[in-house]
Amino acid sequence: MRVKRLAAAVLVALLAGPVCAGDIAAFSPIGFSPDGSLFAFEEYGVQDGSGFPYSNIYAINTVDDTFLPGTPIRTRIENEAAGVGEARATSLAQAQAWIAKHRLADHPGQIVAFDPVSEVGADPHHIRYRAFPAEPAVGEPFTLQIEELEEAPPAACKDVVKVVKGFRLLLTERDGAAVKETVYEDGHVPGSRNCPTGYRLGGVMTFQPDNGDTLHIALVMVLSHGFEGRDGRWIALPVRP
Template sequence: MNSRWLTASLAAALSGIVGLTALPALAGDIAAVRPIGFSGDGSVFAFEEYGVQTGANTPYSNIYAIDLNNNTFLPDTPVRLRGDDDKASMAAIRKQTMDQVAKIVQDRGLLDHPGEIVAFNPLSEVGTDPHALSYRVHASQPTVGEPNTLTLEELDEGAPAACKDQVQTIKGFRLKMTQINGAKQDKVVYEDGHVPASRRCPTGYRLGGVVTYQIPGGAVVQIALVLVMNPSSEGSDGRWLAVPIKP
């Protein structure tokens, strides 16, 4: 496949950058999130988060490709890039990360299986529960199937030494299905055993969305998009986790 065509296809698939408006004088940055897609057999999911870093005012783009069978990153990922200064182009940074994962995207056929965003709960949404989402696994009209309800519970953990100057307690989380296809449940589908150092000093989480993919002739793969909040010099920064849901 022509690499120039692939790069153009990737850029088109990940287009739709929301225009930036004026922010308060003191505000952390909340990364935007865009699913890239699934492998045909549903064993791999990739997504991008991007934004402008607080303070330095530099654009960044991070791409994660996850092996859903064991919840680990594929080799050579994540890809994390940041501009050198506030004159760096967001488009150029995003293109560089897309170029670095082009082979994975091509080999795994990720653009052929984009999946569906069946629920989304951004930080800017008013009047919604940040720790619960109810959804059907397919977007269709008439509707197919009964609702699922996913909930997030925050778990307290003593702050490690690296976080002591910012917070005394950090947060982990647990995901539970309280409804599966319309039936009441109380099933834990994910729980932190210990907050990994890669999350820095998390002070809270938001259940931001659910992405699904129907494996041809098989099951529906479900991914929870979880927003992780961290303290910053100008408020709180938000970055994304993709957590496989296995009801």
């Protein structure tokens, strides 16, 4: 009887766990333009608190780190009974014209490193990888590192958090050689990050244009105060090491 009670308690804890968790968006790459000047990806999930499914599509100019005009595309279906598939289909339908125009589906790139929040033991601020997926390995490793920064919260966040976090992205290894170069640094934390409380290096993508150097894309997860826990959303930063 005691064993049965213990098993039941464990089952209840497992079933209850996700209900008390924040909303960590899934990441899905869409692709690159042939010359690597454009990269697009989708994040999607179900909002904690409301239970509404959403899908956001971002298209980034990798030369000047700006958004393609008309993006991001943000879809949220304000109906708990709706599925994530409906939200994703709505966003992708809106993006289809420029996905086809820039031939993004023909150039998917490669995910060369990926570190989800569920992975145990990984350093959330450090990621080491090779630029090409091959066996035996080709080339020497690259390393990216995040340093978190703090600033006073804006009015919209002051009752939620004591400080908001920004970040600096560093390249600390290039093709096996130690370096220390700042790839990106926040001048000011954008309000669109929703009172960020931390960051993690979630992965790296690479793409080799026909005429040009290999492009690296750092996938940074923004962690922010959510309704039931910390929420996670994605930022893609172009890196040309």
